[in-house]
Amino acid sequence: MVQTPALDILASQGVRLSRHYSQAAPCSPGRAALYTGTYQMNNRVVANGTPLDTRFDNIAHAARRAGYVPALFGYTDQGVDPRTVDDPDDPRLSTYEGVLPGFEAVLDMGGWQLPWLQWLNARGYDFADPITALEVEHERPAELSTSTFLTDTYLTWLDKQHAPWFAHLSYLRPHPPYSAAGDFSTMYAPASCPAPLPVPANRHRLVEMLLKSPAAAPADVADVAHMQAQYFGMISEVDAQLARVWAALDARDEWNNTVIVVTADHAEQLGDQGLVQKAGFYESSYAIVGIVRDPRFGHVGVVDEFTENIDIMPTLCEAMGIDVPTQCDGFPLTPFLRGERPDIWRDAAYYEWDWRDVFIPHGDHDWPWDRRLERQNLAVRRSRDHAFVHFGDGSWRCFDLDADPTWQTEVTDPEVVMIEAAAMLSWRSRSLDRTLTGMLLQDGGIGRKPAPIRSSAP
Numbered sequence: 001m002v003q004t005p006a007l008d009i010l011a012s013q014g015v016r017l018s019r020h021y022s023q024a025a026p027c028s029p030g031r032a033a034l035y036t037g038t039y040q041m042n043n044r045v046v047a048n049g050t051p052l053d054t055r056f057d058n059i060a061h062a063a064r065r066a067g068y069v070p071a072l073f074g075y076t077d078q079g080v081d082p083r084t085v086d087d088p089d090d091p092r093l094s095t096y097e098g099v100l101p102g103f104e105a106v107l108d109m110g111g112w113q114l115p116w117l118q119w120l121n122a123r124g125y126d127f128a129d130p131i132t133a134l135e136v137e138h139e140r141p142a143e144l145s146t147s148t149f150l151t152d153t154y155l156t157w158l159d160k161q162h163a164p165w166f167a168h169l170s171y172l173r174p175h176p177p178y179s180a181a182g183d184f185s186t187m188y189a190p191a192s193c194p195a196p197l198p199v200p201a202n203r204h205r206l207v208e209m210l211l212k213s214p215a216a217a218p219a220d221v222a223d224v225a226h227m228q229a230q231y232f233g234m235i236s237e238v239d240a241q242l243a244r245v246w247a248a249l250d251a252r253d254e255w256n257n258t259v260i261v262v263t264a265d266h267a268e269q270l271g272d273q274g275l276v277q278k279a280g281f282y283e284s285s286y287a288i289v290g291i292v293r294d295p296r297f298g299h300v301g302v303v304d305e306f307t308e309n310i311d312i313m314p315t316l317c318e319a320m321g322i323d324v325p326t327q328c329d330g331f332p333l334t335p336f337l338r339g340e341r342p343d344i345w346r347d348a349a350y351y352e353w354d355w356r357d358v359f360i361p362h363g364d365h366d367w368p369w370d371r372r373l374e375r376q377n378l379a380v381r382r383s384r385d386h387a388f389v390h391f392g393d394g395s396w397r398c399f400d401l402d403a404d405p406t407w408q409t410e411v412t413d414p415e416v417v418m419i420e421a422a423a424m425l426s427w428r429s430r431s432l433d434r435t436l437t438g439m440l441l442q443d444g445g446i447g448r449k450p451a452p453i454r455s456s457a458p
Contacts, residue, residue, distance in 0.1 A: 060102025074170025180233025
C-alpha cells in the first residue's frame with residue numbers, strides 16, 4: 001500500500017532483508033545495538049538516558065580506522081559515559097541526545113531538530129519548540145519539512161566532497177508526532193488503511209500496564225486510521241528524500257561505487273495490539289526495513305533468513321576492508337550480498353525491551369540487596385513458527401505464529417515451550433561478551449587478540 005519508489009529501486013539492485021529486526025527499543029537502546037553490533041544484554045543501554053559505556057567500539061570509530069571521517073546528519077541518541085565527565089554541571093549529564101563518539105556532526109539534530117526549528121523560524125514562522133512545529137508539518141509545504149532540511153544540508157556537504165566519504169543520514173521521520181509534511185499528509189486515505197492487529201484477549205500484566213499508559217492507541221478507530229495515514233505519508237516523504245540522494249550520487253558518478261544501507265532503530269505499533277510507538281514484546285515494534293546495496297557484488301535478491309541490526313556494523317567493516325571487532329554479536333551479511341548462504345546462521349531473531357527507567361526516579365534502590373530494576377525486562381526469541389517471551393520476573397509467554405500471526409494463540413504443549421526456552425538460554429550463553437575470552441595469556445598471548453578500539457585519526 002505504501003509507495004516507496006526510491007527504496008524499490010535500491011532493493012531491485014541490492015539485497016532486501018525480509019526478516020530483519022531491531023534488537024531493542026526505544027531509540028537509544030535500538031541505536032546502541034546498531035552502532036556497536038552488540039545485543040542489549042552486552043551493551044546495557046536499556047533506556048533513553050542510559051549512558052553508553054566508553055569501552056565499546058562503534059561504527060564511527062571503525063570508519064576512522066578505515067581512513068574515513070564519518071559525517072553525521074541527524075542524531076544518534078547516545079548518552080555520555082558519566083565516568084568521563086568531571087564537571088557535575090556538564091549539560092551532557094542531562095540528555096541522552098548526544099553524538100556517538102567518532103562522528104563529525106555536520107548537522108546535529110539532537111535536541112528534537114533544533115537547527116531545523118531555527119531555520120524554519122528564520123523564514124517567518126514563529127514556533128517556540130520543535131514538537132509544536134512537527135505537529136503541524138501537514139500545514140506547510142514539504143519543502144519546509146525537517147526531512148527536506150536534512151537532505152538539503154547533506155547534499156550541500158556532498159557537493160564539496162572530493163575524496164571517499166562516509167555519511168550517516170538519520171531522519172527523524174517516520175516518527176511521532178503523526179503529521180506528514182505538505183501533500184504527503186493527504187497521500188493516503190484513512191479509510192484505505194488496514195485495520196491494526198486486535199488487542200489480545202489473554203494479556204500478560206505488562207500489556208495491561210501498557211494499555212493504561214501513554215503507549216495506548218486512540219480508542220476511536222477513525223483516529224487510529226488517521227494516525228496510520230499520516231505515518232504512511234511520512235514514510236513516502238522520506239522515500240522522496242532518498243530519491244534525491246540517489247539522483248545526486250548518480251550525477252556525481254558515485255552510484256556504482258557507494259555502499260548503501262537502509263534500516264531503522266525500531267518500528268512502530270501503529271495501533272497493533274492496541275498500542276502506539278514502540279514498547280513491549282510484539283514484533284510490530286521490532287520488525288524493520290533492511291536493504292543493503294554493495295555495487296561490488298552483482299547479486300540481487302531477497303534474504304528470507306533472520307537478520308538483525310547487529311549485523312550492520314560487521315557488514316560495513318568488511319565493506320571498508322577492516323577486521324570485524326571481537327565485541328560484535330552480529331555477523332557480516334557479505335555472503336548474502338554475493339548470493340550465498342553462510343554455513344552457520346541463526347534460526348531466529350532476538351530482541352529485548354527494558355522498562356526500568358519507570359522505576360529509577362523512585363529512590364536509590366538499596367544496593368546490593370534491592371534488585372528490582374533487574375526484573376523489569378524481557379527478551380524475545382522469534383523463530384519461523386513461534387515467539388517465546390521471557391520476562392525478568394520469571395514469567396513467560398509462547399505464541400504459535402504459524403497458526404496465528406496475530407500473536408493471540410498461545411502454545412500449551414510443554415515440550416514446545418521447553419524447546420523454545422532452552423533455545424533462549426543457549427542464545428544467552430553463546431552471546432555473552434567475548435572481548436577477551438578467545439585469548440590466553442600464554443607465550444606472549446595466543447588466540448584471538450582484541451584490537452585497539454579507538455582511533456585518534458583526524
